[in-house]
Amino acid sequence: MIKKLHIFFFTFCLSLSPAFINGQINVIEDFDIANGTYPEGSLVLSGSTLYGMTSYGGANNYGTIFSVSVFGTSYTDLHDFNDTLGATPYGSLTLSGVKLFGMAWRGGIDSAGCIFSMNINGSGYKVLLNFDSANGAYPHGDLLLSGGKLFGMTSRGGLHDSGRIFSIDTNGNNYKVLYDFKDSNAIPYGSLILSGGRLFGMTSCGKFDSIISKIDTMLHDTTYRDTLVYDSGSVFAIDTNGKRYRTIQTFYGGNGETPWGNLTLSGKTLFGMTSHGGTFHKGCLFRVDTNGGRYSRLLNFDGADTLGSYPHGSLTRAGAILYGMTGAGRLNNQGGIFSIDTDGTKYTNLANFNDSDGANPFGSLLLSSGQMYGMTQYGGRNNVGVVFACNQSGAGITELSTKSEEVRVYPNPSSGKFYVRIDNGHGTMNDDKQSIQIYNMLGKEVFSQFSVLHGTFSIDLSNTANGIYFYRVVSTNGDIIGEGKLVIQK
Secondary structure, three states: OOOOOOOEOOOOOOOOOOEEOOEOEEEEEEOEOOOEEOOOOOOEEEOOEEEEEEOEOOOOOOOEEEEEEOOOOOOEEEEEOOEOOEEOOOOOOEEEOOEEEEEEOEOOOOOOOEEEEEEOOOOOOEEEEEOOEOOEEOOOOOOEEEOOEEEEEEOEOOOOOOOEEEEEEOOOOOOEEEEEOEOOEEOOOOOOEEEOOEEEEEEOEOEOOOHHHHHHHHHHOHHHOOOOOOEOOEEEEEEOOOOOOEEEEEOOEOOEEOOOOOOEEEOOEEEEEEOEOOOOOOOEEEEEEOOOOOOEEEEEOOOOOOOOEOOOOOOEEEOOEEEEEEOEOOOOOOOEEEEEEOOOOOOEEEEEOOEOOEEOOOOOOEEEOOEEEEEEOEOOOOOOOEEEEEEOOOOEEOOOOOOOOEEEEEOOOEOOEEEEEEEOOOOOEOOOOEEEEEEOOOOOEEEEEEEEOOOEEEEEOOOOOOEEEEEEEEEOOOOEEEEEEEEEOO
């Protein structure tokens, strides 16, 4: 059930940098010990159903796989991890048809994690591979599906106990080691992306050995001036067959440090975030060409009310706009949601977390039909995380002040057919003419009906897609009689 119902006034972002829109975060689900706690990761969407994982909680306190509708209904605990078959997942699920694939950080036969598959209805849970340190250990990211194969990384294990890149068939056969990380590029805490037969990813630490980088560090970053070798991570590329591994960017503190997420691709440009480093040592947002050229920081997180700090997730791209979250900082020091153009301009704070609607996200946003969906690790009713939704445009939400007239819309949710009744507060109908307008989440009008002669009238939106819409009832003299939210769920 959606925990907060509000009335929406549409406001739109001006091209200011930085700008702030007082966006509203709607809590879709409050986690608790029974249904899961402390999620680290992101959501996937199938139809109107969101799927995700929690790192702890559930029947055995080893985490859960769950589903919940985008309307906040039908929360289902699909699977409780039990240690023997996996425990404590820190990544996200990968969806293919009616199958979900994922990895558990711990548990399995050798307590080093595992790869698993499961049907979206919760049946058919199967361990595809148990990690055993020799073949990898402690995966901390997601699986990438391409051509019937799953590609992924482990944060430890392998030849040098620094993690490895692997591929495996979706049925669990043909496990193949593509690359073993070394001290110079080690411990990935994110996932892979694919472009043109090459895989791109990041490591969270690694000792750089470029004399140019060392000199640059000493000249431009006083914090690390005395540090000739520093573990800060890298961006890399490798062919899907395991050949041609190449470090295309090295982090050394001043230009970013400890990336904790995935890269996002636009053309031949990679975008990403580091959880630390940058000018204020609280993380940065960067771009780099896929060939390693033109590295630049687009934004230095500062921990202040305006920008936030310590992002532990990935960017989500929609056209020329990137969306992301910070894990701390902002108005309540609990993180927030932002957008920024791919050229580094028009940074906008879309919403701040405030404990009751979640705090400290360790994951990424899912964009669908003008809505952003995600999870926080803390906050909510039980301070163990929430599933939330937020308008992609950051439209402000304000409670409607009570008037003598009361607007009732029923049934709500519905399959698309609604009735609207206006009562004047004394149980009699208002026979004055009025009009009604319906808007989608982006503020576009999808329905209007004018000169309504009676106090009760119907709205037929059965040909409109599932989602959340907003109505406004206006009198003939232009007064707003009432406005609110409609949910279409077929």
